[in-house]
Amino acid sequence: MEEFEIMSSQKKTVEELLKEGESLLKMGRYEEAIKCFDRVLEIDPENAHAWLDRGIAFRELGRNEEARRCFNKVLEIEVDPKDAEGWIVRGRALGNLERYEEELECYNKALEIDPRNADAWFYKGITFQDLERYEEA
Structure with missing residues (x-):
């Protein structure tokens, strides 16, 4: 105990x-x-x-x-494949490294786990802006 x-x-x-x-x-x-x-x-x-x-x-x-x-x-830190927040944190790190396509993949994985996750949708929209894919943002 x-x-x-x-x-x-x-x-x-x-x-x-x-x-x-x-x-x-x-x-x-x-x-x-x-x-x-x-x-x-x-x-x-x-x-x-x-x-x-x-x-x-x-x-x-x-x-x-x-x-x-x-x-x-x-x-370097392994993400629990069922943890939406873990995928979001990883995506944000990738975005800060300007690895935007990989960043999007992380947000998509987070949304597969939790389709209503507001943070994943928010950061996904920001990433589309970074990629100048405005119609998808």
Whole structure:
């Protein structure tokens, strides 16, 4: 039972840190956001969402090589084939690497799992714009 409680508290801590980091990212406090995502990755080094958001923060700071490394790390993490959110995170990483066709494939996989997933539809539309396929956006 004690092991379960430790795992639950770590998971909760990861979720809280992710939310805090995302809030800091939205406020433009990129260095602080990176520190939050680093703490998440100390606990869960395979957390694709933390790697993605860390990359976005680096990109916003103009630290493009560090951003690219983060986005590539997302691609190294195996996606659960039944997890729509995992496909969306992977797609967003691919988009940040300007690999738009592969990005679309990820959103399509997410939509096969969850046809009503608003995030997948949103990012798919953005990707069509990036590809200048406006009629499909």
